[in-house]
Amino acid sequence: MNKGVFMKISRVEIDRNLCVGSATCVVIAPDAFELDGDGISIFKKDGLTVDAETVLKAAKSCPTQAISVFDERGRRIWPE
Numbered sequence: 001m002n003k004g005v006f007m008k009i010s011r012v013e014i015d016r017n018l019c020v021g022s023a024t025c026v027v028i029a030p031d032a033f034e035l036d037g038d039g040i041s042i043f044k045k046d047g048l049t050v051d052a053e054t055v056l057k058a059a060k061s062c063p064t065q066a067i068s069v070f071d072e073r074g075r076r077i078w079p080e
């Protein structure tokens with residue numbers, strides 16, 4: 001399916017208890033995510049400048065669904 005993403009992201013959360021450090025999110029959105037000293041994903045300081053589609057793609061790539069994405073109304077759009 002060819003699906004466009006037209007929305008604003010208001011908030012992104014990383015569940016440190018779910019993250020297994022696979023770094024898939026870092027590969028897809030290196031300007032938004034990086035691994036900390038414990039090998040767990042964290043936000044980069046300037047990550048807010050990354051476009052919504054890339055952040056959502058990174059969240060969807062996470063094997064453990066550790067990244068939650070919320071739209072401008074505060075509704076969680078990922079995981080669905």
Ligand code: SF4
Pocket residue numbers: 014018019020021022023024025026040041061062063064065066067
């Ligand atoms: S893709 Fe998921 S499990 Fe892998 S580093 Fe990112 S948040 Fe952690």
